[in-house]
Amino acid sequence: MAFQWLASCFYLTFIKPDNSAAIPTTINDHRAPSETFYNYCSSPTFPNHSMDSNPNVLLNDNDHIAANMHQDLYRLVRPRLHDPGYFHDRRVLPYLNVAGFGVAAYIQISELRADLISALVERWRPETHTFHLPCGEVTITLQDVAVQLGLSVNGEAVTGLGRVPDPWSTCERLLGRVPPNDEERRLTRIKFNWLKQNFQHLPRNPTQMDIIYAARAFILQLIGGILMPDVNQNKVSLMYLPLLEDIVLTGRFSWGSAVLACLYRELCRATKPSTKTIGGCCLLLQSWALYRMPFLASVSHQPYVWPLVNRWATVPGISRSFTLPMYRMMMETHSGDAFIWMPYNEEHIAALIPSWVTEQQQVFVSNVPLINFHMVEWHDGSRVLRQFGCSQPIPNLPVNIKEVHGMDKKGSGRDALNLAQKHEPYIILWNMRHSRRPFLYALEGGFSPTPEYAAWYMAYGKPFIFQGKYMLIQKDAQPESFF
Structure with a gap:
């Protein structure tokens, strides 16, 4: 059915954008990378990439799980998540609000399905930071972070020193106490258990500093446990404390763009066939999928609440969900015509979203680097314009930042390295985020792609990664899930 839907797009009539040549705009700054940008929406042509060129130029399957399933047909990646295990004291909330974590502090833990997340990873393309579905390219954008988690996506880049120079005195000054040096000669991470034991309860008559210490500790729990977890599931990096x-x-x-940078990084890492775990905000990943592909949810009567990610924690149901082969089949057969492009525009959902979130919409579609200390990942809103109610032309070649894409802390030279200086060219581009938006043309005639885009996507994308293979679901063929 999905194939028929996409094929039918070739015979539909659309109002196409102006057929003028793409307008190049060159930014040559001695501090910024030299790159050429195109007016993506003024032309249906594809600059620097002809329709008859090698389709393998865009996507590389050499080390991608989607092309290596014959080696492990039921590979599951286990999502990382750590619940703080306590609710903050009400006296801490004003400080969490000022720090920008007041909404995130109310995020509730819902069960993560390794099967669903693994099926999404199979659709993720590290080259473009998009999911390739039968409907076209889609992705988790800055808009999704803002409305799902209630975090700001319009502010300064989250960066600084890769390693805190004097961690012991920093902890003493900012937390009022020092973690025990029981495992590491150099303090680089703090255990969640230590944070909980020392800051779950305020003193009987707390001072203002006691409350601020507790606020900082709770934010560290949110960062390392829910918003940006990594493979060290029981610890949070000290680099965020300053x-x-x-x-x-x-x-x-x-903080919202930092969360998305971490999730993009982890999705890219998880596409490698040997990967068994995935970090990043998988609560956001799973919620994004269920809002936009509601046919993936085993129950659909959960009430909408703020923040939107909490919808899946209000009524049990996602835990009684499907297996990896079932998710594969549903995405392959239903996401062509059942993908919800603009779920947040529905009246009962839009009514929940505060005005301060929608006021950030100027940057939702920006083409910018997302920065989180050593992590630099590209956010390209021009590839998913239908998610913003705009016509989608054939996109430009993806921005190549391979010198920093996938870089880990070790590769960035974290010892006392000022990552703000190292990544200054990308910070400059981030600071230009309000002007780095493609021209937008409103959709006319629904969300179906133009014939030009459909032809390009069929040639260069991965709308159907199975094409009938591995779609036969055998009884008891899949190992038990992690959960």
Whole structure:
């Protein structure tokens, strides 16, 4: 059915954008990378990439799980998540609000399905940071982070020193105490258990500093456990603590873009066949999929609440969900015509979203690097314009930042390295985010792709990664899930 839907697009009539040549705009700054940008929406042509060129130029399957399933047909990646295990004291909330984590503090833990997340990973393309589905390219954008998690996506880049120079005195100054040096000679991470034991309860008569210490500790729990977890599931990196020194300044950072940078990084890493775990905000990943592909949810009567990610924690149901082969089949056969392009425009959902979130919409579609210390990942809103109610032309070649894409802390030279200086060219581009938006043309005639885009996507994309293979679901063929 999905194939018939996509094929039918070739015979539909659309109002096409102006057929003028793409307008190049070159930014040559001695501090910024030299690159050429195109007016993506003024022309249906594909600059620097002809329709008859090698389709393998865009996507590389050499080390992607989607092309290596014959080696492990039921590979599951286990999502990382750590619940703080306690709710913050009400006296801490004003400081969390000022720091920009007031909404995130109310995120509820819902069960993550390794089967669903693994099926999404199979659709993820590291080259473009998009999922390839029968309907076209789609992705998790800055808009999704803002409305799902209630985090700001319009602020300063989250960066600083890769390693805190004097961690012991930093902890003493910002947390009021020092973790025991029981495992590491150099303090680089803090255990969640230590944070909980020392800051879950305020003293009987707390001072203002006691409350601020507890606020910083709770934010670290959110960062390392829910918003940006990595493979060290029981610890959080100390590099974030200095950014929490001045709570007012903390609220000026774009924590939402840092969350998305981490998730993009983990999705790219998880596409490697040997990967068994995935970090990043998998609560966001799973919720994004269920809002836009509701046919993946085993129950659909959960009430909508704020933040939107909490919908799946209000009524049990996602835990009684499907297996990996079932998710594969549903995405392959239903996401062509059943993908919800603009779920947040529905009246009962839009009514929940605060105005301060929608006021950030200027950057939702920006083409910018997302920065989170050593992580630099590209956010390309021009590839998924239908998610913003705009016509989707054939996109330009993806931006290549391979010198930093996938870089880990070790590769970035984390020892006392000022990552703000190392990544200055990308920070400059991030600071230009309000002007780095493609021209937008409103959709006319529904969300179906133009014939030009459909032809390009069939030639260069991965709308059907199975094409009948591995779609036969055998009874008891799949190993038990992690959960």
